[in-house]
Amino acid sequence: MEPCPAMIASDPPPPIPLLQAEGLAFARNDEPVFGPLDFTLNPGDVVLVEGDNGSGKTTLLKVLSGLLQPNSGRIRLNGEDLTLARLSHQVALLGHLGGLKLDLTALENLRFAIGVFGLRSGAAPLPALASVGLEGYEDVPVRSLSAGQKKRVALARLLLVPAALWLLDEPYANLDKSGIDLVNRLLDAHARRGGAALVTSHGAYAFTSGTPRRLPLRPTP
Amino acid sequence: MNTLTLWFHKFGSPPTFHRVTGLLIPWLFAAALLIGLVGLYGGLVLAPADYQQSDAYRIIFIHVPCAWMGLFAYIFMAVNAFIALVWRIKISEILAMASAPVGAWFTAITLATGAIWGKPMWGTWWTWDARLTSELVLLFLFLGVIGLYNAIEDRRQAARAAAFLGLVGIVNVPIVHFSVSWWNTLHQGTTVRLLGPSRIDSSMLWPLLLLALATHIWFFASVFARSRVSLLELEGGKEWARAIALGTEHGHE
Amino acid sequence: MRYGTTASACAAVIRRDLLLTWRRRGDALNPALFAIMVVVMFPLALGPEPNQLANVSVGIVFVAVLLAGLLALDNLFRGDHEDGTLEQVVLSPHPLSLLLGSKILVHWLSTALPLIVISPALAEMLHLPRSVMPVLIVALILATLLLSLLGAVCVALTIGMRRSGMLLALLVLPLYVPVLIFAAGACNAAQMGLPFLAPLLWLGAALALALVLAPLACAAALRISIT
Numbered sequence: 001m002e003p004c005p006a007m008i009a010s011d012p013p014p015p016i017p018l019l020q021a022e023g024l025a026f027a028r029n030d031e032p033v034f035g036p037l038d039f040t041l042n043p044g045d046v047v048l049v050e051g052d053n054g055s056g057k058t059t060l061l062k063v064l065s066g067l068l069q070p071n072s073g074r075i076r077l078n079g080e081d082l083t084l085a086r087l088s089h090q091v092a093l094l095g096h097l098g099g100l101k102l103d104l105t106a107l108e109n110l111r112f113a114i115g116v117f118g119l120r121s122g123a124a125p126l127p128a129l130a131s132v133g134l135e136g137y138e139d140v141p142v143r144s145l146s147a148g149q150k151k152r153v154a155l156a157r158l159l160l161v162p163a164a165l166w167l168l169d170e171p172y173a174n175l176d177k178s179g180i181d182l183v184n185r186l187l188d189a190h191a192r193r194g195g196a197a198l199v200t201s202h203g204a205y206a207f208t209s210g211t212p213r214r215l216p217l218r219p220t221p
Numbered sequence: 222m223n224t225l226t227l228w229f230h231k232f233g234s235p236p237t238f239h240r241v242t243g244l245l246i247p248w249l250f251a252a253a254l255l256i257g258l259v260g261l262y263g264g265l266v267l268a269p270a271d272y273q274q275s276d277a278y279r280i281i282f283i284h285v286p287c288a289w290m291g292l293f294a295y296i297f298m299a300v301n302a303f304i305a306l307v308w309r310i311k312i313s314e315i316l317a318m319a320s321a322p323v324g325a326w327f328t329a330i331t332l333a334t335g336a337i338w339g340k341p342m343w344g345t346w347w348t349w350d351a352r353l354t355s356e357l358v359l360l361f362l363f364l365g366v367i368g369l370y371n372a373i374e375d376r377r378q379a380a381r382a383a384a385f386l387g388l389v390g391i392v393n394v395p396i397v398h399f400s401v402s403w404w405n406t407l408h409q410g411t412t413v414r415l416l417g418p419s420r421i422d423s424s425m426l427w428p429l430l431l432l433a434l435a436t437h438i439w440f441f442a443s444v445f446a447r448s449r450v451s452l453l454e455l456e457g458g459k460e461w462a463r464a465i466a467l468g469t470e471h472g473h474e
Numbered sequence: 475m476r477y478g479t480t481a482s483a484c485a486a487v488i489r490r491d492l493l494l495t496w497r498r499r500g501d502a503l504n505p506a507l508f509a510i511m512v513v514v515m516f517p518l519a520l521g522p523e524p525n526q527l528a529n530v531s532v533g534i535v536f537v538a539v540l541l542a543g544l545l546a547l548d549n550l551f552r553g554d555h556e557d558g559t560l561e562q563v564v565l566s567p568h569p570l571s572l573l574l575g576s577k578i579l580v581h582w583l584s585t586a587l588p589l590i591v592i593s594p595a596l597a598e599m600l601h602l603p604r605s606v607m608p609v610l611i612v613a614l615i616l617a618t619l620l621l622s623l624l625g626a627v628c629v630a631l632t633i634g635m636r637r638s639g640m641l642l643a644l645l646v647l648p649l650y651v652p653v654l655i656f657a658a659g660a661c662n663a664a665q666m667g668l669p670f671l672a673p674l675l676w677l678g679a680a681l682a683l684a685l686v687l688a689p690l691a692c693a694a695a696l697r698i699s700i701t
Contacts, residue, residue, distance in 0.1 A: 067700065101557060381698045
């Protein structure tokens with residue numbers, strides 16, 4: 001679904017976009033990292049953030065999640081400003097640190113995520129683990145899982161939390177062919193549910209349905 | 222926007238700050254030196270010897286202004302830290318961080334001169350009374366701010382973390398003072414008061430006040446000089462800073 | 475959708491951190507062992523004379539507990555920061571201050587409580603009069619809670635650094651000065667047969683204040699230093 005052109009008078013008012021970034025820019029030590037960027041994510045959108053190493057893909061996701069404050073511009077989630085002080089139930093971030101406790105089992109990690117973020121209606125930890133192909137690994141400490149399996153536990157967390165906007169930083173890293181397919185399937189299902197996702201990747205991994213929108217990031221001169 | 226905020230924004234813009242302080246600094250240093258010399262002459266030569274402490278008391282002309290400056294520097298730092306954290310003004314971050322080392326030196330001088338004074342007066346270099354101990358803790362707080370600022374890589378993040386620490390510290394100083402005086406006190410009472418009659422002779426008071434004025438001016442001159450350097454470092458990528466580095470400053474104005 | 479209440483989010487943090495402590499329960503004994511080692515060094519350095527040891531026993535116990543707490547402090551957020559779970563906690567829509575407060579509580583339970591439990595043994599090794607023991611325990615409970623709360627604010631500021639040990643001491647110890655004075659002061663007063671209630675009440679007042687303010691300050695500090 002492409003963002004509707006807002007200026008056609010006869011149409012009903014366009015739906016409030018899930019995520020709207022206006023003139024978003026970030027600088028570290030006053031060196032511009034990315035931006036200014038303008039883009040909109042509507043429910044059902046999956047956007048691939050493209051850019052070389054150091055083009056600010058990870059930083060962009062951190063800014064969009066509220067972890068970092070942009071130097072200029074604004075972010076609106078469902079039409080409301082995102083601020084550090086008021087984070088939203090709408091965002092789930094999968095960073096390149098998995099966000100998993102190695103001493104806990106997969107199930108315990110997921111239960112913690114549910115406690116802190118809430119639970120999507122109709123979701124439950126055990127089916128979520130099964131759907132990422134980790135049936136039978138529920139009570140294994142995450143420490144003894146492989147890198148790819150850890151990634152799958154982190155993906156299962158996304159299925160459980162009620163966030164409509166997924167921010168995935170290099171979700172394909174450490175995954176085999178079936179894992180890549182799994183990520184694409186999850187993204188597809190999420191988009192069909194009315195969710196949206198921003199995915200960073202330096203490699204080319206086709207999504208199963210059609211071509212995703214692309215958001216190129218280039219170092220600002 | 223009223224005149225004050227307008228002035229603040231104008232002075233707070235890095236190029237303006239750099240230019241204005243560049244003009245001010247030589248005058249400030251000169252004034253501080255001149256006033257300081259007059260004050261020292263008044264204190265060390267003109268003022269009469271104390272009937273109890275004879276000439277040994279004259280160290281107060283260094284000790285007391287430095288002690289005031291240590292506290293003043295901390296308050297100045299904390300006010301700037303507050304502004305930096307709440308309104309994210311870059312100049313305030315820089316001013317706060319520039320005042321930390323200057324304040325630390327004033328505090329260190331206070332402690333050193335206090336020890337030198339204490340030896341003939343109390344017969345000991347050090348005593349654990351409220352003011353000495355709070356002064357020592359003040360020095361540690363300064364060192365903590367400086368240490369934290371230097372340990373974090375991102376300069377602005379470092380400044381904001383250190384500024385936060387400075388704000389936590391300013392709550393701590395009075396508590397330390399209160400707790401230590403509860404614990405033990407044998408220091409002589411405060412002798413200069415702004416309200417009510419002073420218990421110091423006017424022939425000793427005016428050099429003291431002059432020296433206090435001189436150290437204040439010196440403080441600002443020194444803080445501005447440090448701020449200019451960190452400002453250039455921070456803004457190294459900007460047009461105006463490059464112009465200055467390349468010596469083409471006037472071509473752009 | 476079930477978003478869950480803030481209370482359930484705090485409960486999740488507490489449950490997880492207790493579970494983690496239990497999984498690594500050997501580590502929980504380290505601060506207590508460290509404190510014992512420090513205390514043992516003093517009679518070896520000062521001589522075994524019981525009266526002399528009794529005179530300085532309160533100070534030694536408090537300094538040993540304080541140093542052990544300082545060493546344990548570094549781990550408060552470090553593990554969570556390194557595996558990315560701290561990021562997840564920060565992103566939670568529930569008030570960060572309360573989630574961090576829960577973490578601080580568990581940290582106190584897992585590091586300070588063992589210290590308090592062994593403190594009678596420490597005091598006994600230094601010939602502290604038995605009558606002072608209840609005051610020592612109460613003062614230790616109040617003081618260690620304050621130390622954990624104040625320390626958490628400083629740890630939050632140093633989270634981005636690889637090694638923060640020495641610097642952390644420089645940041646934390648000035649804040650600990652009043653706590654140490656009042657806590658040890660109460661015990662010393664009790665040892666001399668003087669009224670000891672006032673400093674304990676001051677500590678209690680400070681604790682009430684810190685319970686409210688320190689988690690807020692900790693959240694603010696963490697937001698500054700997490701990148």
